[in-house]
Amino acid sequence: MSAHIDSVKTYALVFAGLIFLTVATTYVATVDLGPFSVVVALGIAVCKMLLVALFFMHIRHSTKLTKLVVLGGLLWLGILLTLTMSDILTRGALGVPGR
Amino acid sequence: MITAAVQEREHYLNASYGIKSWLLTKDHKRIGLLYLATITLFFFLGGAFATLIRIELLTPQGGLVSSETYNKLFTMHGVAMVFFFLIPSIPASLGNFFLPMMIGARDLAFPRINLLSWYLLVIGGLFSLFAMLAGGVDTGWTFYTPYSTTYSNTWVIATALGIFVAGFSSILTGLNFIVTVHTMRAPGMTWFRLPLFVWANYATALIQVLGTPVLAVTIVLLFCERVFHIGIFDPVLGGDPVLFQHLFWFYSHPAVYIMVLPAMGVVSELISTFSRKPIFGYRIVACSSLAIAVLGFLVWGHHLFVSTQSVYAGMVFSFLSYFVAIPSAIKVFNWTATLYKGSISYATPMLYAFGFIGLFTIGGLTGLFVACLGIDVHVTDTYFVVAHFHYIMVGGTIMAYMGGLHYWWPKMTGRMYPEAWAKLSALVIFLGFNLTFFPQFILGYLGMPRRYHVYPEEFQILHVLSTAGASVLAVGYAIPMMYFIWSLRYGKLAPANPWGATGLEWQTASPPPAHNFEETPVVTHEAYDYSTVIGEVIEVG
Numbered sequence: 001m002s003a004h005i006d007s008v009k010t011y012a013l014v015f016a017g018l019i020f021l022t023v024a025t026t027y028v029a030t031v032d033l034g035p036f037s038v039v040v041a042l043g044i045a046v047c048k049m050l051l052v053a054l055f056f057m058h059i060r061h062s063t064k065l066t067k068l069v070v071l072g073g074l075l076w077l078g079i080l081l082t083l084t085m086s087d088i089l090t091r092g093a094l095g096v097p098g099r
Numbered sequence: 100m101i102t103a104a105v106q107e108r109e110h111y112l113n114a115s116y117g118i119k120s121w122l123l124t125k126d127h128k129r130i131g132l133l134y135l136a137t138i139t140l141f142f143f144l145g146g147a148f149a150t151l152i153r154i155e156l157l158t159p160q161g162g163l164v165s166s167e168t169y170n171k172l173f174t175m176h177g178v179a180m181v182f183f184f185l186i187p188s189i190p191a192s193l194g195n196f197f198l199p200m201m202i203g204a205r206d207l208a209f210p211r212i213n214l215l216s217w218y219l220l221v222i223g224g225l226f227s228l229f230a231m232l233a234g235g236v237d238t239g240w241t242f243y244t245p246y247s248t249t250y251s252n253t254w255v256i257a258t259a260l261g262i263f264v265a266g267f268s269s270i271l272t273g274l275n276f277i278v279t280v281h282t283m284r285a286p287g288m289t290w291f292r293l294p295l296f297v298w299a300n301y302a303t304a305l306i307q308v309l310g311t312p313v314l315a316v317t318i319v320l321l322f323c324e325r326v327f328h329i330g331i332f333d334p335v336l337g338g339d340p341v342l343f344q345h346l347f348w349f350y351s352h353p354a355v356y357i358m359v360l361p362a363m364g365v366v367s368e369l370i371s372t373f374s375r376k377p378i379f380g381y382r383i384v385a386c387s388s389l390a391i392a393v394l395g396f397l398v399w400g401h402h403l404f405v406s407t408q409s410v411y412a413g414m415v416f417s418f419l420s421y422f423v424a425i426p427s428a429i430k431v432f433n434w435t436a437t438l439y440k441g442s443i444s445y446a447t448p449m450l451y452a453f454g455f456i457g458l459f460t461i462g463g464l465t466g467l468f469v470a471c472l473g474i475d476v477h478v479t480d481t482y483f484v485v486a487h488f489h490y491i492m493v494g495g496t497i498m499a500y501m502g503g504l505h506y507w508w509p510k511m512t513g514r515m516y517p518e519a520w521a522k523l524s525a526l527v528i529f530l531g532f533n534l535t536f537f538p539q540f541i542l543g544y545l546g547m548p549r550r551y552h553v554y555p556e557e558f559q560i561l562h563v564l565s566t567a568g569a570s571v572l573a574v575g576y577a578i579p580m581m582y583f584i585w586s587l588r589y590g591k592l593a594p595a596n597p598w599g600a601t602g603l604e605w606q607t608a609s610p611p612p613a614h615n616f617e618e619t620p621v622v623t624h625e626a627y628d629y630s631t632v633i634g635e636v637i638e639v640g
Binding site: 065072073076079080083084086087088090091092093094 | 281309313339341342345346349396397399400403407408409410411412415416
């Protein structure tokens with residue numbers, strides 16, 4: 001297991017970045033971007049997730065096995081979203097009598 | 100009373116005394132027994148609800164309880180049995196006790212987290228128990244929205260909170276198992292020398308860690324909508340009720356494999372030990388556990404065939420659902436092939452293993468019926484589905500759990516159980532189970548819906564048969580409860596390896612010392628190599 005420790009300055013910068021992104025999320029929520037509101041909000045959320053995982057959770061300096069575990073988690077999230085969307089995006093694509 | 104011979108030697112049961120030595124223990128064996136006691140309580144609680152359901156269904160008029168009470172009875176039966184018995188059953192009790200021993204470790208990787216996970220199950224259980232005593236919950240164990248978020252005026256939040264907390268118990272147990280198998284194997288214990296019970300629990304642990312957080316998220320979303328009226332599932336608030344079903348079943352379908360994979364692991368141990376042969380195709384059986392764990396996450400939409408799920412998604416999920424049959428069938432065929440030319444003995448654990456194979460096969464094959472879109476439309480939400488999943492969960496998981504309990508009882512307690520009574524009860528359970536649930540296939544096929552207590556008179560004979568079977572089943576479960584307790588005092592002293600088995604857990608004393616092994620074992624042989632066994636095999640008739 002890696003013993004690499006980031007500097008306090010790095011942590012402070014990441015913290016500041018997270019606060020900035022939180023403010024950005026709040027601001028974007030007040031602006032009408034049409035269908036892109038969700039896209040922008042989720043984009044900011046992904047950035048924040050990456051910052052926390054890579055810096056605060058030390059994934060950058062972790063072993064390959066730990067990185068594999070993280071990728072596995074993301075893959076499983078992908079399965080959840082993809083197969084759920086395979087329903088939601090195709091409703092009405094094939095006509096069924098009575099529906 | 101423990102006899103002098105057992106008492107002289109120090110083991111995990113007499114290493115320390117007093118209530119604190121149990122409630123603050125970090126010994127995986129004692130924690131396994133704490134789990135055993137806890138899930139047994141919930142098993143009998145869930146069984147009590149089932150008894151009331153079956154008595155109510157004796158007559159078609161629905162005269163014993165009101166419709167509202169009946170809704171609560173089947174909900175609380177499901178909640179108690181699924182979340183507080185079946186999911187923790189084999190991994191948390193037998194797995195906790197034996198997984199470290201089977202890999203030659205002194206404990207799990209995180210003993211304190213192991214104790215914490217038991218406390219979380221107890222706290223979650225108490226929340227749900229409170230909800231049951233305070234008035235119950237009537238949503239069904241599936242908590243479908245918008246009924247659960249908008250209309251039900253029962254104890255939805257308290258019950259869901261209990262399940263939420265218990266879910267973390269499951270996650271922590273899974274995490275502990277994964278880290279333990281990766282980092283604490285004895286010298287020489289390579290991955291393909293692991294007993295298949297360990298492989299099965301490892302695959303189960305992956306599901307617990309990857310799936311259970313989604314259940315937690317789903318419960319939080321349900322809470323947000325019910326309490327704060329944030330629109331997530333309710334169409335009136337802009338939500339989508341089918342989204343709840345997607346999220347719920349993303350966890351709850353794999354949860355079926357949390358229940359049955361460890362059971363398959365137990366059966367692998369039993370078939371090998373009592374036919375004195377290595378499992379046929381060991382590696383493919385090990386890999387099939389992982390395949391079931393992965394494929395189990397791709398099929399949840401088959402629970403949504405009659406919802407507004409799209410036809411395209413229905414076809415995809417139906418197609419994927421058939422794939423799970425492949426690794427499951429690999430196991431069944433390989434167990435059967437193992438028996439070929441084996442030196443088979445019909446000890447009680449083996450009877451349960453045989454029961455598992457037969458009943459799981461029926462449960463699995465009827466699973467293919469309901470994975471088929473056209474047939475599912477006919478039988479969905481009927482007793483056919485009830486019978487199908489009881490053949491998996493009771494006929495599969497509980498048969499294997501009972502088999503495992505008998506198999507490892509001598510190791511856990513240092514005492515043998517009475518073999519004749521045990522064989523009788525195994526037979527009674529098998530007959531009682533089939534009498535209870537086989538008529539339900541016919542009922543469902545004929546159109547009897549689940550979750551109704553008033554039904555047409557022509558269904559009565561099948562319901563009477565089912566209730567009679569449930570009575571036999573109850574007797575079958577009560578007998579082991581009595582002789583297990585009896586054996587603690589009067590049972591014959593168990594040798595270290597009463598079955599002549601090969602696992603490392605049999606190479607230490609019965610009951611094991613506090614730290615499992617006097618010396619760390621070194622593994623030099625493949626799993627199930629019977630040429631290495633110098634066991635004190637006892638005659639079990």
